[in-house]
Amino acid sequence: MNDVNIVINEKHYTFPGNITILEACNRSGIAIPTLCYLQGVSDEGSCGICVVKVEKSRTFDRACNTIIFEGMKITTESEAIYKARKMNLELALAHHPLDCMTCDKDGDCTLQDLAYQYGVKKSRFLTEEDQISTLKENAWKDNPFILFDEQKCVLCRRCVNACMNTAQVEAIAIANRGHLSKVSTPFDLPLESTTCQFCAACVQACPVGALIEKTRVGKGKLKDFTKTDTTCAYCGVGCNLSIYKDSADNLIMAKGVIGDPTLNNGRTCVKGRYGHEYTQHPDRLTTPLIRKNGVLEPASWEEALDYTAKRLSEIKEKYGSDSIGVLGSSRCSNEDNYAIMKFARATIGTNNIDNCARLCHSSTVAGLAKSFGAGAATNSYSDFSASDVFFDIGSNTTETHPVIAQIMKEHLRKSDCTLIVCDPRKTDITKHAKIHIQHTPGTDVALLNGIMKIILDEQLENTKFIEEHVENFDAFKQKISEYPLEKVAEITGVKAELIKEAALIIGKAKNMMTFYSMGITQHSTGVDNVLSIANLSLLTGNLGKPGAGIMALRGQANVQGACDMGALPNVYSGYQSVTDPAVKEKFEAEWKVTLSDKIGLQATLFGEKGLTGELKAVYIMGENPLMTDADITAVREGFDKIEFIAVQNIFMCETVAVADVVFPSTSAYEKYGTFVNTERRVQLLRPVRKHHPNVMDDWKIVSRLSQKMGYDLGFDSVQDVNREINKMTPSYGGISMERLEKSGLQWPCPTLEHPGTPILHKEGVTKRPNQKGLLHAIDFKPAQELPDSDYPFILTTGRILYHFHSGNETRRTSVLNEFVPKNYVEINPLDAKELGIQANDLVIVTTRRGKLELNAKISERPKKGVVFIPFHFSEAPANILTNAALDPVAKIPEFKVAACHIQKK
Amino acid sequence: MKIYRIHALICAGGQCISAGGDSFESALKKELQAADLAEEIQIVETGCMGSCEMGPMMVIYPEGVVYVRLKPEDAEIITKEHFLKGRPVEHLMWRKEEGAFPRLEEVPFFAHQTKLVLRNCGLINPENIEEYIARDGYQGLAKAIADKDPKLVIDEIKKSGLRGRGGAGFPTGRKWETAYLQTSDIKYVVCNADEGDPGAYMDRSVLEGDPHSVIEGMAIAAYAIGAQKGYVYVRAEYPLAIKRLTHAIKQAKQSGVLGQQILGSDFSFDLEIRVGAGAFVCGEETALLNSIEGNRGEPKKKPPFPAEKGLFGKPTVINNVETFANIPVIMTKGADFFQTIGVPNNTGTKVFSLAGKVNTTGLIEVPLGISLRKIIFDIGGGIPHNKQFKGALTGGPSGGVIPATHIDTPIDYESLNSLGSMMGSGGLIVMDEDSCMVDIAKFFLKFTVDESCGKCTPCREGTKQMLNILEKITSGQGEEGDIERLEELGNTIKQTSLCNLGQSAPNPVLSTIRWFRNEYESHIRDKKCLCNVCTLSSPVKEVKKHARKKISH
Numbered sequence A: 001m002n003d004v005n006i007v008i009n010e011k012h013y014t015f016p017g018n019i020t021i022l023e024a025c026n027r028s029g030i031a032i033p034t035l036c037y038l039q040g041v042s043d044e045g046s047c048g049i050c051v052v053k054v055e056k057s058r059t060f061d062r063a064c065n066t067i068i069f070e071g072m073k074i075t076t077e078s079e080a081i082y083k084a085r086k087m088n089l090e091l092a093l094a095h096h097p098l099d100c101m102t103c104d105k106d107g108d109c110t111l112q113d114l115a116y117q118y119g120v121k122k123s124r125f126l127t128e129e130d131q132i133s134t135l136k137e138n139a140w141k142d143n144p145f146i147l148f149d150e151q152k153c154v155l156c157r158r159c160v161n162a163c164m165n166t167a168q169v170e171a172i173a174i175a176n177r178g179h180l181s182k183v184s185t186p187f188d189l190p191l192e193s194t195t196c197q198f199c200a201a202c203v204q205a206c207p208v209g210a211l212i213e214k215t216r217v218g219k220g221k222l223k224d225f226t227k228t229d230t231t232c233a234y235c236g237v238g239c240n241l242s243i244y245k246d247s248a249d250n251l252i253m254a255k256g257v258i259g260d261p262t263l264n265n266g267r268t269c270v271k272g273r274y275g276h277e278y279t280q281h282p283d284r285l286t287t288p289l290i291r292k293n294g295v296l297e298p299a300s301w302e303e304a305l306d307y308t309a310k311r312l313s314e315i316k317e318k319y320g321s322d323s324i325g326v327l328g329s330s331r332c333s334n335e336d337n338y339a340i341m342k343f344a345r346a347t348i349g350t351n352n353i354d355n356c357a358r359l360c361h362s363s364t365v366a367g368l369a370k371s372f373g374a375g376a377a378t379n380s381y382s383d384f385s386a387s388d389v390f391f392d393i394g395s396n397t398t399e400t401h402p403v404i405a406q407i408m409k410e411h412l413r414k415s416d417c418t419l420i421v422c423d424p425r426k427t428d429i430t431k432h433a434k435i436h437i438q439h440t441p442g443t444d445v446a447l448l449n450g451i452m453k454i455i456l457d458e459q460l461e462n463t464k465f466i467e468e469h470v471e472n473f474d475a476f477k478q479k480i481s482e483y484p485l486e487k488v489a490e491i492t493g494v495k496a497e498l499i500k501e502a503a504l505i506i507g508k509a510k511n512m513m514t515f516y517s518m519g520i521t522q523h524s525t526g527v528d529n530v531l532s533i534a535n536l537s538l539l540t541g542n543l544g545k546p547g548a549g550i551m552a553l554r555g556q557a558n559v560q561g562a563c564d565m566g567a568l569p570n571v572y573s574g575y576q577s578v579t580d581p582a583v584k585e586k587f588e589a590e591w592k593v594t595l596s597d598k599i600g601l602q603a604t605l606f607g608e609k610g611l612t613g614e615l616k617a618v619y620i621m622g623e624n625p626l627m628t629d630a631d632i633t634a635v636r637e638g639f640d641k642i643e644f645i646a647v648q649n650i651f652m653c654e655t656v657a658v659a660d661v662v663f664p665s666t667s668a669y670e671k672y673g674t675f676v677n678t679e680r681r682v683q684l685l686r687p688v689r690k691h692h693p694n695v696m697d698d699w700k701i702v703s704r705l706s707q708k709m710g711y712d713l714g715f716d717s718v719q720d721v722n723r724e725i726n727k728m729t730p731s732y733g734g735i736s737m738e739r740l741e742k743s744g745l746q747w748p749c750p751t752l753e754h755p756g757t758p759i760l761h762k763e764g765v766t767k768r769p770n771q772k773g774l775l776h777a778i779d780f781k782p783a784q785e786l787p788d789s790d791y792p793f794i795l796t797t798g799r800i801l802y803h804f805h806s807g808n809e810t811r812r813t814s815v816l817n818e819f820v821p822k823n824y825v826e827i828n829p830l831d832a833k834e835l836g837i838q839a840n841d842l843v844i845v846t847t848r849r850g851k852l853e854l855n856a857k858i859s860e861r862p863k864k865g866v867v868f869i870p871f872h873f874s875e876a877p878a879n880i881l882t883n884a885a886l887d888p889v890a891k892i893p894e895f896k897v898a899a900c901h902i903q904k905k
Numbered sequence B: 001m002k003i004y005r006i007h008a009l010i011c012a013g014g015q016c017i018s019a020g021g022d023s024f025e026s027a028l029k030k031e032l033q034a035a036d037l038a039e040e041i042q043i044v045e046t047g048c049m050g051s052c053e054m055g056p057m058m059v060i061y062p063e064g065v066v067y068v069r070l071k072p073e074d075a076e077i078i079t080k081e082h083f084l085k086g087r088p089v090e091h092l093m094w095r096k097e098e099g100a101f102p103r104l105e106e107v108p109f110f111a112h113q114t115k116l117v118l119r120n121c122g123l124i125n126p127e128n129i130e131e132y133i134a135r136d137g138y139q140g141l142a143k144a145i146a147d148k149d150p151k152l153v154i155d156e157i158k159k160s161g162l163r164g165r166g167g168a169g170f171p172t173g174r175k176w177e178t179a180y181l182q183t184s185d186i187k188y189v190v191c192n193a194d195e196g197d198p199g200a201y202m203d204r205s206v207l208e209g210d211p212h213s214v215i216e217g218m219a220i221a222a223y224a225i226g227a228q229k230g231y232v233y234v235r236a237e238y239p240l241a242i243k244r245l246t247h248a249i250k251q252a253k254q255s256g257v258l259g260q261q262i263l264g265s266d267f268s269f270d271l272e273i274r275v276g277a278g279a280f281v282c283g284e285e286t287a288l289l290n291s292i293e294g295n296r297g298e299p300k301k302k303p304p305f306p307a308e309k310g311l312f313g314k315p316t317v318i319n320n321v322e323t324f325a326n327i328p329v330i331m332t333k334g335a336d337f338f339q340t341i342g343v344p345n346n347t348g349t350k351v352f353s354l355a356g357k358v359n360t361t362g363l364i365e366v367p368l369g370i371s372l373r374k375i376i377f378d379i380g381g382g383i384p385h386n387k388q389f390k391g392a393l394t395g396g397p398s399g400g401v402i403p404a405t406h407i408d409t410p411i412d413y414e415s416l417n418s419l420g421s422m423m424g425s426g427g428l429i430v431m432d433e434d435s436c437m438v439d440i441a442k443f444f445l446k447f448t449v450d451e452s453c454g455k456c457t458p459c460r461e462g463t464k465q466m467l468n469i470l471e472k473i474t475s476g477q478g479e480e481g482d483i484e485r486l487e488e489l490g491n492t493i494k495q496t497s498l499c500n501l502g503q504s505a506p507n508p509v510l511s512t513i514r515w516f517r518n519e520y521e522s523h524i525r526d527k528k529c530l531c532n533v534c535t536l537s538s539p540v541k542e543v544k545k546h547a548r549k550k551i552s553h
């Protein structure tokens, strides 16, 4: 780009072209007042506050959206400019009440700052009746999240642009024209009846107190709060948040951190924004508990630790190390997980350690490792913009990875990128798709094979990539030939033309990014599904380039980290195999113990092994299997047989309720440590609030317990744990906490000098020993339980935007719980009609394992014959119904397909 | 072609039709049938003849006899006397002064005009492409394609000095050149026929009376810049224009002057009509393009200018109807000829809609540089009832007033600007001694307040505040400092509004303050309206309708 020479206030400057006057002034240290401008979000130039004089220009020009040109001469201050700015400010204030004293935004308001700067005490145009605000009823009235005080609005349009450009929603717009303009919803519908996702991007964008979180009203002004930047503790997107607390340590509000365009850059979803209230909920566990005479009773830390150490030691002594099972947690930090992983292996001496990744992405870890030698998402958010096709399969992206969905939608809107979605339900993201393939749950392999057959038939495969980077092509091709289009259409219940159209788009894509989530993994064929996805990317050469790869969207905030840390039965941290003698030797040398080389038990087998008596004790850190496993009635039976259960948790959840010892721990917003997001980015977690004096960090509880059991984990601080992670984990060698203070790092990052790895398998060179990608010949196998005359419907389960997993946090966040207070079942209108079911009717859903009473939600989202139930609600837990049939390799249950029966109560 | 003894040109412009022109026409047809004259006398429905106030009109050739204000019952006598006996019916003819019945060319209203844009209006049947072609139609396009490379076409337009007639007067050739120089496979040509100025209707008249001249102008533009597709954005209130244009596009395609491989060349150009929703600001070019794209019709910041990044982000030439109608003339008669009309830097003609306190109102086309006096007194026949001329408002609702002291000012872009007014789309409203200038300013400001899109604060809020002050002043509640406040507001709005609507909205107020400050002062200090228009010291009253409303259809 050519340099541009300009003159500002008679001084010469040179800039690279294409920047605005405002940017040029910022870089030169010249202050320009702005009101309506918000970088990257809003530059419509509505307020006219930033005006400057450009020589030869007939009018003043807006610094915020005028691009500099060669020879431009700019004056930023003069009496005329000052007067114009002040006049526009007075006009902006023409209806703005004199409310600063009672306004929540006092001290954090651009308008107030400008009024101060320009000495506007009261606008000349402000009328008597406008001086004090009277809250008008509007479309924002009933929702629990956002308040809109119209009279404070200066019509800067930052909210409207934030909704469009940040949230990618367009739920709000400017209604009417001229001086009757106002921010509104379509037809003034209540906000909750629009497409609004309550991400509150609009609130964050509002420069004044017009749009504000209802949850912060009356709780203080900016000066009363302390802000801490940390990583969101919900989903695997890993948004960076600034969280504000008051002097009593209550978390009040959250904002998306702005500044790094490769991250969420200001974005959040409704959970990140509002879902922090649980940390100060009275239900928090604040004392260790020991079960005495069948009842959990408060105990001291010493008592609880001693007792647990004693019981575990006894059981180990009596039944052997492998009679004890341990669970790490995707909700806890890397350091917590490393500590418990070491505890299981070194202190107890077993590889029976797992985490809830078993329930979400164990198929990915196993499948992608087979195909590419590494079981993680390959690319980064920042390179989505290089894709010309997005292939999104089995992911309700808008609800489960909301900010990734926003990034995807932004690219779709700004480019010619085509989105193809395969999902049995018409979820929000399907509205942005060119093609939506609504296949029958559990038919993914057939669908993918069918697509690949068309690609081969049309010779759209990437022959060069296959020759150079792929093996086993012939066997694969042979298998694919068994999936002609008609057969695939029949199996999947999708029109043949639609599959063909999608296949052609995929085959012709220059850079295709595949996105998938639990719709792919949670099947008894989960690994096969993942292998088929890997096949497709190898066949088309979509691997190892910006915009081309596989984004396995990880569910929990640190599910990637829990796996990276070796909270898995077959690997130490960094996926170093427990069966590899060299690895074993290395860890034995460091830990000075003898380690087991026998692969341990998967979490989904704990119940079963409890029932058979092979498992005598379990130690669970921050997980809730009695809510999140499939067929929880059966799991509970198994747990009932287990002699001793000890747990670390922040709430009295279902699993805690059956424990013998309970240790209260710190929540993610109270601890220091690291989390890893779904693009393998390790990020810092900073304590936002002080924890209760009687709760302890998870790694510390484990360390204390280990000590009592006679083995010192060697950790006195989080940093100690982190240093050992760096030392023992090649891919984490350079990821020190000091470096993370500056910014996140994507593994592999072997040395302190290494910049991290945004894209895995660069240029198609995989992590397998021979560096090639392995194609697999995969047969379609139907789900384990198919509809029949007794159970004629397919039940599929999953998440919704407003709640998270077993609901312990979101159900204790009043706004979220008020907004979606109870469980429901989504039924297609055609099915509802046949069954005589109307909206909100109470219905009974039965499977071979149990039954639930739920309100019906008649919805076009599931296709006919399919019903959907969220699994967040402990009063009506979907997992009473689900099928515990496991994938033979990954041992992941088939949460996504069960046969059920429905009837009106 | 069949030879007729007499051609009866009946004005089928919107206003003549609504004044009863079509009932007269059917009455006449019946009479001719009865008198067995249908084979001898051809009735031609033409576009607007300009002097709408005199309608329904009919001109009889070869004599050039002009009949005005015709009623159906007049058909009988005209047939019997004029057509059968050759005796024009005097009491129905245009009368200059007692006893003088001028031929069309001699009517002062027409005699002082120079018709380039309106060359065919009132002469040909707009629904018949043959008649357009017979008057050199599509010659310009043929010439452009046959022997000129696109660059030469642009040079010719540049040389002609033609400036955009949509208001701003930007040199058309330069605009085309910018679009021509952009590298893009896709480019567009858009005709701005939104005609939002409530007092102006020349664009409508051209579309209704001579649609092919616009089509041809657009095709030439497309050829010059390399566009394949064009849009005409017409306001919904112009159904007749839409009908005639639709018909003309169809005919043009059938005749091979539009569509694929025009005139056998490899140049193709397709044209589509888009009907606008009618907001004034939709006439602003970026808002108009937004509207075609299906977005809210709101202006966008410039640059980038449409010629660089316009419709759907592609280089786009957007010109006014009148601008396009000039193009075929320049191409057939040459830039040199065009330059002989008007004055240097303001070449060619401009069509005005002459309205207000003047004897003959209507559409007039005059060479640029003509004086205001000539327009009002020679063409318009002076002020009715021998009242004093007080001022004229040019530029429509966002223009300014030119006071009587400047009646000899030449009408050109620069002179009007220097007087605080502007050319605009060509509205010209004449005011006499009875017109209160504060009231006039208030009337026009009210229009812009209602039409502001609301996007930017100075225009949305500032104009409303100015209007509040004017309402105070005209109702007797004005206070010292109000004039200064108006000036301060006006200057900020002019300097900092996002688009030209806001940037020019204060003009009527600022220019009336400039020339008639005393009237403001007497409202404020003496609580007195010098023209007895405003009722002071009483609650704000209904605004008196001074300017002509858009003539109904």
Ligand SMILES: Cc1cc2nc3c(=O)[nH]c(=O)nc-3n(C[C@H](O)[C@H](O)[C@H](O)COP(=O)(O)O)c2cc1C
Pocket: B163, B164, B165, B166, B167, B168, B169, B170, B172, B192, B193, B194, B195, B196, B197, B280, B281, B282, B283, B284, B285, B286, B318, B319, B320, B321, B323, B324, B425, B499, B500, B501
């Ligand atoms: C508020 C506003 C309304 C306008 N309305 C019209 C209109 O109705 N017709 C028109 O041709 N130009 C209108 N313009 C001018 C156009 O923006 C643009 O300058 C014109 O279409 C360019 O064509 P020209 O170069 O041929 O004049 C308007 C401008 C503004 C600011």
Ligand code: SF4
Pocket: A162, A163, A164, A167, A169, A170, A171, A172, A195, A196, A197, A198, A199, A200, A201, A202, A203
């Ligand atoms: S909360 Fe989010 S989706 Fe809803 S209006 Fe605001 S920005 Fe748009």
Ligand code: SF4
Pocket: A152, A153, A154, A155, A156, A157, A158, A159, A160, A183, A202, A205, A206, A207, A208, A210, A211
């Ligand atoms: S609500 Fe806030 S962000 Fe939206 S237009 Fe009003 S002041 Fe601007």
Ligand code: SF4
Pocket: B281, B299, B451, B452, B453, B454, B455, B456, B457, B459, B460, B497, B498, B499, B500, B501, B502, B503
């Ligand atoms: S000047 Fe007026 S019409 Fe133009 S953008 Fe601003 S508010 Fe809209």
Ligand code: FES
Pocket: A033, A034, A035, A036, A037, A044, A045, A046, A047, A048, A049, A050, A051, A062, A063, A064, A065
């Ligand atoms: S900050 Fe530039 S116009 Fe508002």
